Amino acid sequence: MFEKLKEKFKLSKKEDEQTQVIKEERGTAMTLGASSKDFEEIAGNLKISLLEADVALPVADRISNVLLKKLDDKSIRLKGDRNSVFKEAVRSTIKEVATVSQVDLVDMASKKSPFVLMFVGMNGTGKTTSIAKLAETFKDKGFYVVIAASDTFRAGAIEQIALHGEKIGVRVVKHQAGGDPAAVAFDAVKHASRMEKSVVLIDTAGRMQNNKNLLEEMKKIKKISNPDLIILTLDALAGTDILSQAKLFDEAVNINGYIVTKIDADAKGGGIISLLSDTKKPILYVGTGQTYSDFVQFSLDWYLNRLLN
Numbered sequence: 001m002f003e004k005l006k007e008k009f010k011l012s013k014k015e016d017e018q019t020q021v022i023k024e025e026r027g028t029a030m031t032l033g034a035s036s037k038d039f040e041e042i043a044g045n046l047k048i049s050l051l052e053a054d055v056a057l058p059v060a061d062r063i064s065n066v067l068l069k070k071l072d073d074k075s076i077r078l079k080g081d082r083n084s085v086f087k088e089a090v091r092s093t094i095k096e097v098a099t100v101s102q103v104d105l106v107d108m109a110s111k112k113s114p115f116v117l118m119f120v121g122m123n124g125t126g127k128t129t130s131i132a133k134l135a136e137t138f139k140d141k142g143f144y145v146v147i148a149a150s151d152t153f154r155a156g157a158i159e160q161i162a163l164h165g166e167k168i169g170v171r172v173v174k175h176q177a178g179g180d181p182a183a184v185a186f187d188a189v190k191h192a193s194r195m196e197k198s199v200v201l202i203d204t205a206g207r208m209q210n211n212k213n214l215l216e217e218m219k220k221i222k223k224i225s226n227p228d229l230i231i232l233t234l235d236a237l238a239g240t241d242i243l244s245q246a247k248l249f250d251e252a253v254n255i256n257g258y259i260v261t262k263i264d265a266d267a268k269g270g271g272i273i274s275l276l277s278d279t280k281k282p283i284l285y286v287g288t289g290q291t292y293s294d295f296v297q298f299s300l301d302w303y304l305n306r307l308l309n
């Protein structure tokens with residue numbers, strides 16, 4: 001990932017001139033000694049690379065401006081060769097615009113029972129799969145997990161989540177297909193409230209931007225189940241579109257955090273940077289494949305290591 005970005009850490013000068021770009025300062029730290037023109041070229045190249053990696057334009061602008069400022073005021077003083085200096089410059093710049101305070105779901109769940117999470121998102125973004133992965137995570141930590149099969153809309157959805165429940169060994173509360181999804185969520189919360197250390201994961205139907213009925217239904221599920229957090233699943237492959245999805249769902253039900261799925265299949269990786277930088281809401285987990293264990297608690301350092309190394 002970010003192959004082009006790595007390429008563009010290089011200045012267009014000859015190698016012997018380039019070594020002049022870094023000069024030693026006080027015998028220990030290196031500082032960048034290139035001209036403003038070089039800095040503009042570096043920041044401009046970074047912006048192009050970010051756009052190619054699916055970072056949204058205003059966010060790419062913001063990041064390249066922050067980098068330019070850091071280079072200009074020489075606030076970047078790092079040890080190492082030129083490439084690692086630039087890499088660290090890019091890393092610290094992205095961190096400056098994309099750091100969001102992290103939320104630990106397991107920790108939150110240990111403080112409140114039942115801990116209720118409602119999952120929303122567009123069709124096929126990975127709600128059901130992520131719920132299964134999270135169910136296993138909570139079960140492994142000793143929680144009593146209840147899944148609410150509140151996608152009563154799509155044919156086969158109830159059977160799909162019931163099968164996951166069977167495989168993982170957690171309870172799935174379900175009604176018949178076409179039933180009221182809010183009633184299913186209500187029953188699941190009621191059942192869980194009789195158990196200690198319990199977690200409720202509410203699966204919901206996938207909805208498109210233009211589907212008013214399903215958007216209204218989502219608000220009703222929220223009202224009746226009163227979730228502690230509403231989590232939006234986003235498919236990394238949607239690229240820059242994930243920002244508009246995040247805004248749409250946030251306007252409808254107020255999103256608390258994200259799960260970004262399919263990052264194993266996303267060669268670009270920039271959508272996550274836009275999402276964090278623009279919305280300042282946390283990414284809780286990322287999906288890295290189709291099996292239950294392909295699920296990683298998100299941290300920006302982990303992600304940047306993946307992108308830049």
Ligand SMILES: Nc1nc2c(ncn2[C@@H]2O[C@H](COP(=O)(O)OP(=O)(O)OP(=O)(O)O)[C@@H](O)[C@H]2O)c(=O)[nH]1
Pocket residue numbers: 121122123124125126127128129130151154157204205206207233261262263264265286287288289290294
């Ligand atoms: N490679 C990969 N595939 C994933 C990941 N998460 C989910 N999938 C796949 O994406 C497809 C859709 O996943 P679902 O969990 O059914 O998505 P959904 O949001 O519940 O879909 P609807 O209920 O139809 O709205 C399935 O084939 C999953 O196996 C992931 O992290 N990586």
Ligand SMILES: [Mg+2]
Pocket residue numbers: 127128129151157203204206
């Ligand atoms: Mg589903």
